Amino acid sequence: MQAVAQVVDFSDGSSREHADEGTTVRAAVRGDRRAFETLYRRHVGRVHGLCLRLTGHRETAEDCVQDTFVNAWRALPAFESRSSFPTWLHRIAVNTVLAGRRGLAQKLETTVDTDLGDLDRRAAEDTPALDVEAAIASLPEGARHVLVLVGLYGFSHDEAARHLGVAVGTSKAHLHRARQLLAARLDLALEAS
């Protein structure tokens, strides 16, 4: 988890970190690749977490991380300095994952068992939280996407619905279904309502 320790959380209100981030982003916008590498080191953990949980597939997630940062580099001239760089970057990551999902669907179908097995092994030898990871990875795609975006990474239903090309109501329904399935797979009892 070395890279996790390098990630700076800019939501903690630290004005100095905000200033550093702003300076680094402006340098990257001007074409400074070293500044962009700094941004990569700072944010790769969050982007990879997002890609990994959206795709449920390790190798695909790595591809998505690479594509996300390459796409971000190309799009940097359009970045508004008043906006939040992490939020902007995460939107690019989601778009990158979703843009590639059709082509990857078959690959994911054939490898999901392997990846779940990998997650199960990690669960046995690592933290209890990985049980939840395995349960998330086993969710149907639509439910998983909404759970990851809304339930984990703080997207609004409006944003998630736009990214996924579904109605807001559908996004809410997916989240409800995801939580039900997750509870069942984590042996959290449901009761009749």
Place this chain on the structure above:
Amino acid sequence: MNELSPANRTELDLRLAALPLDVAPPRDLWPGIAASIAAAGVRPATARWRRPLALAAGVAITAIAAALGWQAGRQSVTPLAATPVAGTATDRLVQASFAMPEGHEYRATRIALERSYRERLELLAPATRGRIEEDLAAIRQANADIRSALAADPQSAVLNRLLESTWQQEFDLYATVTRNTDPAVPRTRT
């Protein structure tokens, strides 16, 4: 229908909240990213969705200049650059309504301007007319491209400003053609 009990709902929320949002990739991905960036060469100076707009703006200037040049030769029309923008009621309405493109006033203004533009366009030579129509199509294409980009990033201030600028360009084109083909307006040769 089965539902989570409050206690289990809390338990599920706690387990989800305990997940780290940052997950380090198993290897350093930067070398691959750096190679892709290097292979792609210098980053484009403008994003993809800006190109149609820049093109539209360029074509607009060219087309209007050509139209006015044609008019200058045939009807002693003053070129646009030398024509002060009149503070007509239409001009004021265009400026006033511009910030609310979905509103009734905008639509009414646009319909009136486009109708006037269409009528005046008929006065121009076919070649000039074609160039102006191409220009209008480019502006509208830019508008569509920006709307498409906004669907993915609706909060983008720059995209929203660019979208506004396409409406402004469309209005400007209508107004310029209308103004400079108005036979009632006296023209002076420069």
